[in-house]
Amino acid sequence: MAEWLDDFLFTYENLIHALGIHGLLALSMYCVMALGQLSLGQAAFMGLGAYTGALLTLKLGLPFWLVLPISALVPALVALVIGGPTLRLNGVYLAISTIALGEVLRVLYINAESLTGGALGLSGIPQKASLWLVYGLLAVCIAGFWAIGRSRIGRAMEAMREDEMAAGVMGVNLPLYKLGALIASAMLAGLAGSLAAHSNSFIGPNEYGFEAAVTILSFALLGGIGTPIAPVIGAFVLTALPELLRPLADFRLVFNGLIIVLAVLFLPRGIVPFRLRRAP
Amino acid sequence: MSALLSARGLTMQFRGLLAVNAVDVDVAAGSVHGIIGPNGAGKTTFFNLISGLLRPTSGSLTLDGQDVTALPPYARTRMGLARTFQNIRMFSDMSVLENVMTGMHTRLKAPGWSALLRLPGFRAEEREARAQAMELLEFVGLADKADGRSGSLAYGEQRRLEIARALASRPRLLLLDEPAAGMNPAETRELAVLLKQLGQRDVTLLLVEHDMGFVMDLCDRITVLNFGRKIAEGGPRDIRNDSSVIEAYLGSKVAERLAKAHGA
Amino acid sequence: MLSQQLVNGLVLGSTYALFALGFTLIFGVLRVINLTYGFYFSVGAFVALWLARSLGASIWIALPLGSLAAGLVAVVIDGILLTRLRRTKAGELPSLMVTLGAVLALYALMAALIGTEIQRFPFGFVGSTALEFAGVRVSLVQMLIVGTAFVMVAVLFLLLQYTRLGLMIRALAENEDAARLMGINVDATVVAVSFLSGLLGGAAGVLIGLNFNAIQPFMGEAMMLRGFAVIIIGGLGDIRGALVAGILLGVLEVLTAGYLSSNAKEAVGFAILVLTLWFRPVGLFGRAQVKRA
């Protein structure tokens, strides 16, 4: 590898890791928003993946190839419990119960000290998530969403987003699609969480709360959800910007919150407003 | 003739209001069946019950001999039911062609993983679907707009696109809720021609329409609803001469005119 | 022991009920899950704190003025964030997202300006006397909480049932278009509802600030978890349901802390929330409209 590239990777390694992981989180948000659902539990699912992964590695010493799928499975089960009943209800029920999930898990991580290390979190997690793995996964996921988006499944998803009732009348099994999307998104967020845990070597209970949930939402809102790449671009911009705008310091969260307000009010298609063509 | 769809004692109550009140209707296979009645008579609610968007307060529905009263909309679509809406419901951001292909949802069988891997089977099915969608668009006269954004179509074009989208599932029973509403006389005549051709394609039609000439010309059998109740049923000639229908209709029409005149 | 806990639970529950009342009122009438609601709670507490500390105001001044300030803030925030979305009938999820972004920004701004350390009311702000009946201690603060909650709830009920404004609010809750046709000034009613909900949220903030004597910008965020649980258990938009569910949650939390563990207390609300979703999504009294139209 060229020497400058080595230097570059060394200097910005954390940032580059974070970009890839945030890209995966943005895709997990895309996965539910693409069919008009709003989950605010992506941070919570990420946290479940992170804690599951870290504990399996630290306490049981399981190999990483086994840790990763289990880190995706645990949030999937929780998504099933929360999503099962809400998906037949008005969309606000899913939003509310997923925010509440994040809050309650944060308290549980803090209180279950013997297992989770309490407020101090878990540290000394071996750094097993290589950049290759993170970006390989990101590329595969983008390609996967792209391919699915150009099939009848993608058309059904966009139809649901535009007019759920009409989509049902077209023969789309609405509860199945919603549950499938929520579970897929929980798995993706869980994977991202586990990868993050195995690249930062430290996790703590406050990383997966309300603020993280809002930040992940802002990725998808800023980027848009017309194509799978759009939310990833949103994540890259919002992850790199604060890094460049260090002086924002305490006001970083103000900035993230305002992005959401402005995007919903004035930029409903995001900064990458193109839409995937869904016919051959 | 056997009944493709039967409603028995179908009732829908919204709080105090009986929007559909103990209605019995049989729609014969292969027929064109009209539902008429003044505004607010419960026609759209009746359609919502048939398509599964509403659960009836009581009563039952059978489609092709099977009880479908408790089935969700998608399951009824799989059984051969399709509909259009009184207030057009387009997937506006999608292209015209994509709208029609969305209507094929229940017919496309290639599994998700074959789409993921873009296997030849999946691609062949998509090509075939596109060709069929183009045929439907030609049938309704929208082939030249296939790649345009559906939300940008003119009103009458959107109505025709909705019909094409509904036909894409190859329904046996097609419900049309005021298909000619908002169309000019020329468009309405074209629509009647189109619907007559559908009859020859083995599609049973159940349609709600206000344009009496249109209904009388097209329908084999007509059911009249007023305040949620069925007040008459028969062939076009019987209905035209039925005194209770004339009264319900003219009564309300006159009332409507008066109301309009006062409002203006 | 048990009766003391029941009393404590009742007191805690009254604050939950008061808090959730405004939250569910917004949804019931305006069809928005307004997440900035937790911020009104913080505003009420901080304004009361500032009045008490800087101007030496008594509780009888600080409580109403704190609530009033929260009510005004609610009107301004609702106007800025939601007017446009209401006009375009954007639906429930975009409104929810806007308020979500805004509340994060507001908390962060407040924390950056005021700091996040816990602040307290001046010593002796509310006397520390307590009454004892049959071994059950009820402090002055607790009586104040229950009394205020009771009065505010009663006034809200009377207002909704018997005044012209109440009629307008109920009409708007029923159907916005119909209300407009009936000649109801919808914009003014929206303002009134925002103000009332801010008032309730602000009062709950002052009272809970008093109860724990710990005030901090993010206190509203922690409270929202209870708010979510209560409005779902009671049935979204159902005022009576929120009242009963709030008190129920307070009692159950205190009992859980007493007989199980204080850790489990935090999860009680969420557990009942999930059970409600599975088994009774229409809420306690079955009046929530859970389906999309």
Ligand SMILES: Nc1ncnc2c1ncn2[C@@H]1O[C@H](COP(=O)(O)OP(=O)(O)O)[C@@H](O)[C@H]1O
């Ligand atoms: N979802 C609903 N909730 C309450 N009332 C309804 C609903 N849908 C329709 N209605 C009422 O039911 C009656 C029949 O309406 P509708 O079926 O639309 O009549 P039509 O299509 O014959 O004009 C009307 O009075 C209407 O206001």
Ligand SMILES: [Mg+2]
């Ligand atoms: Mg109608």
